[in-house]
Amino acid sequence: MGRQKGNSQRKAKEESPERELNELEASSLTEKEFRVFVIRMFKRMDDKYTQLNENYKELNENVTNMKRNQEAMKNDIAAIKNTMEGLKSRVEEAEDHISELEDKVGKNTQTQQQLERRLKKQEESLRELWDNTKRNNIRIIGIKEGEEEKQEIQNMLEEIMTGNFPDIGKKKTIQVQEVHRVPNKLNPKRPTPRHIIIKLTNTNDKARILKAARERQKVTYKGSPIRISTDFSTETHQARREWNEIYKVMQNKGLNPRILYPARLSFKIEGGIRSFTDKKGLREFITTKPAMQEMLKGLLSKEQSTGKAKRKRIQKVEDSVRSLGDNFKRTKIRIMGVPEEEREQDTENLFEEIMTENFPHLVKEIDLQVQEAHRTPNKRNPKRTTPRHIIIKMPRAKDKERILKAAREKQLVTYNGAPI
Incomplete structure (x- = not known):
């Protein structure tokens, strides 16, 4: 029974090595058991030491990692601060750049406005030049194509004058300088006849005819109604047409609108007369007049001045200038090859001799009145190897065309x- 109890105690000690023995229990152990117990104790202590050492190493590594992470965080914070400083500097630079751009935009806007004013001034000057070249012209609208084949257009004008304004013809003979249809070439797809342009020698005659046409209201040719109007330039016609819709609205509202030269809208309002040269001025005027705003709603939309539109306007001005130059030269002939020494002061008679030598039949048919004759350029260049050209200005474009046609047919003039 005692042996069984001792065995159970040893078994408990072996199974529970963690439990510490008191003095009584230790004294009851045999030497062998005590040694085993001590060895086990040392082993447990060694295991705990090893565990503690590993824990210490792990803790030390964690501390090292924490320090390393702290350093990394410090570096990251420093980098973030540097980045923020850089961003702040870039923001300041961007603000300065934006400010410079705003200044440039302001200057460009001012420059664009100046260019716009200059372009508009050039357009107005060009329009005035064109209108000046047409100041003696009247435009007849509605005469059928082919009528000029039955009789000369000049005779048609006399017939129109006799049938509609007999008093003008009796008081004074209307002298015609030039007559032609526009455009020069007939477009078979055109549904209406081309207009007839008549250039008179006297501006007063033009004014009298137009006044008589306005008073008569209905002008006819061979019983068919026609219209007689001023021959404005294309630019002036376009500028006047831009008022059409506004003109109709104002006329319906009883504002008595009128289109004054060159393209100025005039109307009665609040007991007075106001006039405007463009839609911008009218748009600013009606800002304080709700009734007129409602009346002209949608007719005064602000125009967008895009780069493309501006380039188109510049191109139009250039084309018009070129066309104006051609118009000034439309009755001129250029003669090349006549030696400089040949009767420098008698160019007009020189032209008549050339015509007699080469086109004797035209001399009999054409009135060789020369309006102007000169060499070009005006000053002679001693280094020039060829003679300057001679410019002859004829009174009628039709005579010029006949001479050029005869020169093409003859080939050698x-x-x-000597060939010229």
Whole structure:
């Protein structure tokens, strides 16, 4: 029974090595058991030491990692601060750049406005030049194509004058300088006849005819109604047409609108007369007049001045200038090859001799009145190897065309036997 109890105690000690023995229990152990117990105790202590050492190493590594992470965080914070400083600097630079751009935009806007004013001024000057070249012209609208084949257009004008304004013809003979249809070439797809342009020698005659046409209201040719109007330039016609819709609205509202030269809208309002040269001025005027705003709603939309539109306007001005130059030269002939020494002061008679030598039949048919004759350029260049050209201005474009046609058919034109 005692042996069984001792065995159970040893078994408990072996199974529970963690439990510490008191003095009584230790004294009851045999030497062998005590040694085993001590060895086990040392082993447990060694295991705990090893565990503690590993824990210490792990803790030390964690501390090291924490320090390393702290350093990394410090570096990151420093980098973030540097980045923030850089961003702040870039923001300041961007603000300065934006400010510079705003200044440039302001200057560009001012420059664009100046260019716009200059372009508009050039357009107005060009329009005035065109209108000046047409100041003696009247435009007849509605005469059928082919009528000029039955009789000359000049005779048609006399017939119109006799049938509609007999008093003008009796008081004074209307002298015609030039007559032609526009455009020069007939478009078979055109549904209406081309207009007839008549250039008179006297501006007063033009004014009298237009006044009589306005008073008569209905002008006819061979019983068919026609219209007689001023021959404005294309630019002036376009500028006047831009008022059409506004003109109709104002006329319906009883504002008595009028289109004054060159393209100025005039109307009665509040007991007075106001006039505007463009829609911008009218748009600013009606800002304080709700009734007129409602009346002209949608008719005064602000125009967008895009780069493309501006380039188109510039191109139009250039084309118009070129066309104006051609118009000034439309009755001129250029003669090349006549020696400089040939009767420098008698160019007009020189032209008549060339015509007699080469186109004797035209001399009999054409009135060789020369309006102007000169060499070009005006000053002679001693280094120039060829003679300057001679410019002859004819009174009628039709005579010029006949001379050029005859020159093309003859092919070889001469002066004193030498080709020119």
